[in-house]
Amino acid sequence: GAIGPEPFMKSAEAVPVIPVVGLTTDPKLWVCFYQGTWVLATLVPGIVSIQRNFAPRRGDVVLASIPKSGTTWLKALAFATMARAAHPPADNPGHPLLRLNPHQCVPYMERMFAAGDEAVMDTLPSPRLMSTHLHHSILPTSITNNPDCKIIYICRDPKDMLVSFWHFVRRINADISFSDVFEAACNGTSVSGPIWDHLLGYWNASKASPETVLFLRYEEMLRDPAGNARKLARFVGQPFSPAEEEAGVVDQIVRLCSIDKLKSVEVNKGGSGTAGTHFANDWYFRKGGAGDWANHMTPDMARRLDAIVEEKLSGSGLSF
Ligand code: A3P
Secondary structure, eight states, rough: OOOOOSSSSSOOOOOOOOSSSOOOOOGGGGGEETTTTTEEEHHHHHHHHHHHOOOOTTEEEEEEEEESSHHHHHHHHHHHTTTTTTTHHHHSSGGGGGTSSSHHHSSSSSHHHTTTTTHHTTSSSSOOOOESSSSSGGHHHHHTOTTTTTEEEOOOOOHHHHHHHHHHHHTTTTOOOOHHHHHHHHOOOOOTTOOOHHHHHHHHHHHOTTTTTEEEEHHHHOOOOHHHHHHHHHTOOOOOHHHHHTTHHHHHHHTTTTHHHHHHHHHHSSSSSSSSSOGGGGGSSSOOOGGGGGSSSSSHHHHHHHHHHHHHHHTTTTTO
């Protein structure tokens, strides 16, 4: 028989939007509960569009994280590593990371799809590099069930992540108190929350499928950036050759992507957001270490969050 038209949507499910009261009056920072996760309300149309329309390509690499876990660093490292043939990291004033913010080198999927700019992603040469803050559980299976699509996750001590997040959102609304940010995290309602579900989704996926999900830790990257860059390169199928090792390419990449180097780049000193957001480029580079939580949390607060996270992660093999 004749094949007639078909609806382009599979169903007419409504998207529930529940603004969180308290953290901020700024709608740009409202989060809503979407499929068991807390996401920025402004991005929900983009998330729905990713789930329906994302067209994977062989070799795609998705960088995943909770905001303030070291996304910018991972973007720089992954980009510098994967693009090193076209853009050698040493003595190269034309290197993209010396004229662009890392967020301009690696597109943020939710933002691209929310802005209707997903076609831009089709124009990227393979292998494509892109990023997301979504939980593993709500990524489309075109990513999570795809042996040709890899995920690199970065996580960080939730206490340092929260302190970093607070410093970041204070730029948007100076009235946001640390205790509001802290309570939201403990309740599971912070951006990309619940934090433990975000961590566990990628952790479990990396255990089940280590060849398609690489699980990195910010603190380990601080301790051994070169070792983690090598791990990343192997994982994406571009291991450093003996000749590259000999030439010091790994250290060149690590230096290029260090916070001090990136901070010194003109575009990253800029007070304006050039990566399609209203967040200024210099906001992404602050201290860049471990343990700053001790300057913002009482021992009681630290114990409380640690206990929640420990309990939620118990039995998984993941701990902080
Ligand atoms: P702090 O606020 O603790 O300094 P994200 O990139 O996910 O938004 O995370 C931002 C955090 O990563 C900030 O942490 C920032 O300073 C730190 N950071 C940014 N670039 C970095 C780099 N090249 N190396 C190490 N840390 C970096």
